[in-house]
Amino acid sequence: MPHPTASSLGSSTHQVSLPLSSSCRAHSSSASSNRGTSTASPPRSSPGGEMGDVGFSNLGLSGNTLRAIHEVFGFNELTKAQAQVLPELLGSEQRQSDFMVHARAGTGKTLSYLIPAVEHVLRRPPPGVGVLILAPSRELVLQITKDAEMLCTYHPLQVVPLIGGVRRDKDESMLRRRRPAIVVATLGKLVEHFESTSRFETLFEGLGLLVLDECDQLLSEQADILRSLLGYVPRQGLRQSLLLSATIPSEVKDLAARLCRPGYQLLDCVGEGVATQDGVEQLYAVCPGLFLLTALKNAIEQEVQANPMGHKVIVFFPTARLAGFLAHLFREQLKMRIYELHARCGASSRMVTQQEFQQCSSGILFTSGASERGMDYPNVSLVVQVLAPDSRQQYIHRVGRTARGGKEGRSVLLLLDREVDFLQHVSDLPLSKHPLEAELLHDERDHLAIAVSSAIWPPGSPLHAAATGAFASILQHYQLQQRCVSLGSSEAAVDAASEVMMGLGASEPPSISQQLAEELGLQHCTNLRKIAPHANEIRAGGAVETVQCRKMASARSGGNRSAPTQRRPLAQGSTLRMLRMGGPRR
Numbered sequence: 001m002p003h004p005t006a007s008s009l010g011s012s013t014h015q016v017s018l019p020l021s022s023s024c025r026a027h028s029s030s031a032s033s034n035r036g037t038s039t040a041s042p043p044r045s046s047p048g049g050e051m052g053d054v055g056f057s058n059l060g061l062s063g064n065t066l067r068a069i070h071e072v073f074g075f076n077e078l079t080k081a082q083a084q085v086l087p088e089l090l091g092s093e094q095r096q097s098d099f100m101v102h103a104r105a106g107t108g109k110t111l112s113y114l115i116p117a118v119e120h121v122l123r124r125p126p127p128g129v130g131v132l133i134l135a136p137s138r139e140l141v142l143q144i145t146k147d148a149e150m151l152c153t154y155h156p157l158q159v160v161p162l163i164g165g166v167r168r169d170k171d172e173s174m175l176r177r178r179r180p181a182i183v184v185a186t187l188g189k190l191v192e193h194f195e196s197t198s199r200f201e202t203l204f205e206g207l208g209l210l211v212l213d214e215c216d217q218l219l220s221e222q223a224d225i226l227r228s229l230l231g232y233v234p235r236q237g238l239r240q241s242l243l244l245s246a247t248i249p250s251e252v253k254d255l256a257a258r259l260c261r262p263g264y265q266l267l268d269c270v271g272e273g274v275a276t277q278d279g280v281e282q283l284y285a286v287c288p289g290l291f292l293l294t295a296l297k298n299a300i301e302q303e304v305q306a307n308p309m310g311h312k313v314i315v316f317f318p319t320a321r322l323a324g325f326l327a328h329l330f331r332e333q334l335k336m337r338i339y340e341l342h343a344r345c346g347a348s349s350r351m352v353t354q355q356e357f358q359q360c361s362s363g364i365l366f367t368s369g370a371s372e373r374g375m376d377y378p379n380v381s382l383v384v385q386v387l388a389p390d391s392r393q394q395y396i397h398r399v400g401r402t403a404r405g406g407k408e409g410r411s412v413l414l415l416l417d418r419e420v421d422f423l424q425h426v427s428d429l430p431l432s433k434h435p436l437e438a439e440l441l442h443d444e445r446d447h448l449a450i451a452v453s454s455a456i457w458p459p460g461s462p463l464h465a466a467a468t469g470a471f472a473s474i475l476q477h478y479q480l481q482q483r484c485v486s487l488g489s490s491e492a493a494v495d496a497a498s499e500v501m502m503g504l505g506a507s508e509p510p511s512i513s514q515q516l517a518e519e520l521g522l523q524h525c526t527n528l529r530k531i532a533p534h535a536n537e538i539r540a541g542g543a544v545e546t547v548q549c550r551k552m553a554s555a556r557s558g559g560n561r562s563a564p565t566q567r568r569p570l571a572q573g574s575t576l577r578m579l580r581m582g583g584p585r586r
């Protein structure tokens with residue numbers, strides 16, 4: 001299929017911004033969402049003070065939409081953000097205007113666009129798909145689909161998700177069978193269909209509404225692919241666009257202005273106010289790399305002890321490989337049950353984990369980018385961020401996974417001592433030093449240091465391979481992604497990554513391939529061990545673990561890879577224990 005010319009993103013329009021009152025703070029219902037359960041619940045009463053005073057019944061919605069809001073979601077009143085946004089969006093079709101919505105995380109943006117979307121297709125039944133909703137991750141697409149289906153419970157409208165990891169022929173048969181009015185998709189999967197599936201574009205000829213959820217991420221990180229997509233769907237003038245996010249930096253406003261029709265409106269529920277939701281206590285602790293694991297374990301432990309039956313913890317890592325390695329380490333070495341969800345998990349396991357973590361009353365999830373935006377896990381009591389986030393926006397979205405819907409929660413940021421620069425980027429947020437920082441760094445009789453000693457994850461073991469991949473991914477993170485922390489030099493990035501790995505129990509920093517070192521601009525770093533390319537190389541999670549490397553490692557450990565105690569660190573004290581001597585002990 002020929003590639004149509006890209007349209008709207010390239011054209012320029014002028015922007016008319018109509019900021020609303022900035023008095024709209026992030027208050028919403030304390031009622032928990034029905035996500036994660038399929039049963040309808042009775043209407044919930046709204047908590048005084050948390051909600052706006054507008055009822056859904058005042059919006060002039062169709063009877064079946066209203067019934068679903070009351071009976072399936074159990075909501076009566078709009079959140080304050082919804083009260084600002086929904087009347088504008090519902091009345092906008094006649095005015096032919098596009099909208100950008102800026103409202104804090106957890107304030108109900110999803111229903112703010114789903115309700116107008118459903119009313120739109122009811123008023124103007126499309127020949128094919130009438131509403132296309134784009135979101136940056138598979139998990140978010142599935143969550144939005146579920147909400148859309150709940151909202152359509154009493155309407156004969158079908159919703160279909162299109163995400164990576166599902167075969168295209170399966171998508172095609174679902175589209176043929178269900179004939180959806182609403183499609184929710186990740187950009188990559190959608191463009192793949194437009195490029196490869198016969199007559200796919202005809203489905204979208206009657207598209208009247210395009211929604212970009214987490215628009216700043218789609219516009220900045222997926223701009224090229226978004227531009228391709230816009231070549232396939234009806235032009236700007238023929239459809240309405242709604243763009244939403246909890247973070248809309250000014251450069252994104254400029255990009256968005258090109259996607260929207262001239263005269264688009266900005267509905268700003270945050271204004272000059274604090275960018276994070278009211279109910280979240282935000283703390284940070286500064287840890288030497290060698291104590292990172294201790295701080296993480298203690299932060300989780302404190303939460304479990306405070307809330308044995310209802311602790312729900314999300315731990316964010318900067319990379320999928322680090323999340324995977326730590327999940328493995330916690331399970332094997334610390335015997336803790338950990339949910340794991342990141343880009344390196346298979347598609348079906350991601351779906352299962354998402355559902356399980358949504359439904360559990362207590363649990364600990366180790367994750368990375370896949371969960372940081374839009375995900376609505378009910379009752380998350382603690383969010384931990386390990387290492388400095390890449391950006392202010394990332395920090396805000398991650399914090400937004402707790403204290404949603406007017407509830408309360410805590411967030412703890414674990415920064416390396418080299419990363420304190422990050423705090424400048426969030427100096428306007430109510431983030432304070434953890435009052436129990438010293439306790440977080442305390443490892444009773446080096447219990448943890450011993451437990452994670454690398455002697456019991458010898459070269460050749462899955463944990464060793466995962467550690468090698470995690471190390472490479474941290475280097476990649478510092479060299480290519482981290483925009484808020486300047487470590488000063490490539491050597492300092494290697495030192496930071498090495499320290500983290502030693503803190504996680506490695507007896508020495510892993511090595512990476514010469515090729516990867518060159519790709520990351522680290523080939524001249526004398527503090528980095530590099531392995532020359534080898535014919536028998538084995539890809540081990542992004543780093544290259546060669547047969548030669550394994551032989552070397554095996555030789556170092558006495559030639560017997562299956563004998564974990566060659567270096568007897570448990571008897572003599574682990575490398576980590578020894579390295580920590582003189583560190584913050586208590």
Ligand SMILES: Nc1ncnc2c1ncn2[C@@H]1O[C@H](COP(=O)(O)OP(=O)(O)OP(=O)(O)O)[C@@H](O)[C@H]1O
Nearest residue numbers: 029033075077078079105106107108109110374405
């Ligand atoms: N009117 C309402 N009354 C009570 N609860 C609501 C209402 N609207 C939404 N909620 C609930 O509030 C929670 C957060 O809503 P939602 O996921 O739409 O937030 P969001 O603003 O999209 O957040 P994010 O920026 O993280 O994507 C959900 O559990 C949702 O079901």
